[in-house]
Amino acid sequence: MLWEWLVMPQGLKNAPATFNRCVTHLLRSVRDFAPSYFDDVFVHSPAMNGKTDVDVHKEHLRKLLGLMRKHKLYANLKKCIFGVSEIPILGCLVGRNGVRPDPEKVRVISEWPTLSNVKELRQFLGLATYLCKYVESYAGKIRPLSQLLKKEAEWKWTAECQQAFDAVKQGLTKAPILAVADQYCPFHVVCDASDFAIGCALMQ
Template sequence: MLWEWLVMPQGLKNTPATFNRCVTHLLRSVRDFAPSYFDDVFIHSRAVDEKSEVEMHKEPLRRLFALMRKHKLYANLKKCIFGASEIPVLGCLVGKNGVRPDPGKVSVINEWPTPSNVKELRQFLGLATYLCKYVSNYAGKIRPLSQLLKKDAAWVWTADCQQAFDAVKQGLTEAPILAVADQDRPFHVVCDASDFAI
């Protein structure tokens, strides 16, 4: 007797990569307006001419659903979000104005107590580093904190450490909205280099 999986089994170490490759391959014809990340598909559209955003959004949805039906891919309607102006994606909120950090994650960082040991500092930096693209000169700001993580470094929470800790919190509170690049406008690439940060 021969057994065949009807769904992807849990627990195999290559399951996520195999599934992601399969979905990416099957949906490649719609990736211009419906990029995928593992089992999440994000459809975006813009209002053009005299059509509304809703009218413009219907055609990409139809194309995606037809493709999913053809390849026997199924969506859980309870997890679907339709017609939203902003959606949560990997800890950020993506909308027509750009990308911004999830306010829930920012509030967790802002309420974080001052670390009292290396383990607590690593936990804080782990979450803060996830959102570091929103903080100007992040690597430079956390330098005093990074020094505490070095092997055989004594745990001494200095005024510089507290200032760096507060600067990261402040930077996320004032985080900019990262806008989608306008390909019709000129780009200026600015790089700041130093001995300890980029």
Template sequence: MQLENPPTLASELTSLPVTSWRRFARDLHDGRIEQICILSDFERVKCEAEELKQLVAEGVDALSAKWKKERFDEQSWDSLKSSPFYEVLREYRDVPPDDIPAELPQDKGVQHEIDLVPGTKYCVTRQWPLPREQVKAIDDFFESRRKAGQVRESKSPHSAPTFCVKKAQGGWRIVHAYNKLNDATVPAQTSIPRKDVITDSMALSTIFSALDLRDGFYQILMRESDIPLTAVSTPSGMLWEWLVIPQGLKNAPATFNRCVTHLLRSVRDFAPSYFDDVFIHSRAKDGKSEVEMQKEHLRRLFALMRKHKLYANLKKCIFGASEIPVLGCLVGKTDPGKVRVINEWPTPSNVKGMRQFLGLTSYLCKYVSNYAGKIRPLSQLLKNIAALV
């Protein structure tokens, strides 16, 4: 709607807080905004609306990832000095290091294995030429990995090409095209953690932290007999083979997830893991505050990570937050307004009222442990009444 005589004085308008389109999109999706009235220059708002449309089209996961990136891009040791968890982090500074030690990792009890489909012969793809800048980046990358003892020169009959992908923050990501090897690899049957099980375990907690594990593949050894299968060529004519898991192998994420789950199994009750993400959740207990319990949990987790040489990326970690992004959704405390509406909802007296009430309480499923079990009597009652009607 366009106004012929729009207001010209600030006093004629309702005072509203300033917000960005990115923040607006997130609040709109989370249900914090119920009604919208925009007063703006038509041409300018049209351009900004296109930006909003693009953000929404990217999906919830992309918005959550961008929000997390914006919030924690500037996180550093200096910015954490005011945090109540700073002392714990300093005590275990080698867990989120500035630079990961350049060395061959210790055997963590889990090695990556490549089982080929019977009858498979050689998996070979010729290396294609690349620009000089990328060739230098690849050579520098392998030289650093050679010094770390993670690769060695190879005489393998297998070979996969190497190429580069531009990183969003600049620089090159080195990638191997293991297409033929992956096609000939028997898929792993390792189970993947269920998202609902992880979020359900966090239902009663009030304070959260999240760790992003760093260079996880390079911390797990290859099975010795499978090392020749990892051979990769470079545009400069070298042939290398990996002693640790390289990027791009089929079943590598499953092996990494299995390794992390195995190493952190003793802290699973308060620090569940999902591939390279570890979520720490705590609540006040035994006379200790939620912050004290979170510190205790972080110390136990960091001690295990130090023992097994697992490393976290400080810039991507979250410490002591009331809510954190967990696998595409925000986990934290409930919205007091929505809880108040549920508490004040009148007792249902018919099928329609019961359905409305159960639909309203479904908001709590992410926050209440065993939510389905708690509402089962009401769901069963609804079925019985519907059958009689």
């Protein structure tokens, strides 16, 4: 008797990359308005050609769902969000007014207690780095904290470390709303570097 998988099993090393490549390939014809990220698909629909954004959104959804049905891609209805002006994506809220950090993640960072060991520092920087695009000169600000992660570094929480810790928290609580990229406008790369930090951003 021969057993054969009908779906991709969890736990295979290449499963996420293979799945992502498959979804991206199958939905390539709608990626202008429905980009995907692994098992998430985001449908954004502006008003155009005399139609309201709601009418355009319905058309986009019909095209996407028809394509998913054709290729036997299934969605969990309980996890779907339809017809809203803002959705959560990768720790951010994306909507018609721009991109802003998830208030819950900002709250967690702003209430984070003073760090007492390397493990706590890694946890803090892991979450903060996830939202670093909202903090100006992030790499420079966290330098005193990064020094504590060096292999031979002794754990010593100084006033400079506390200042860097507070600067990151304050930077996120005052985070700007970023504009959504316009695919029809030119992009440019902005880079900056110093003796101890380097940064790069894709901007319009």
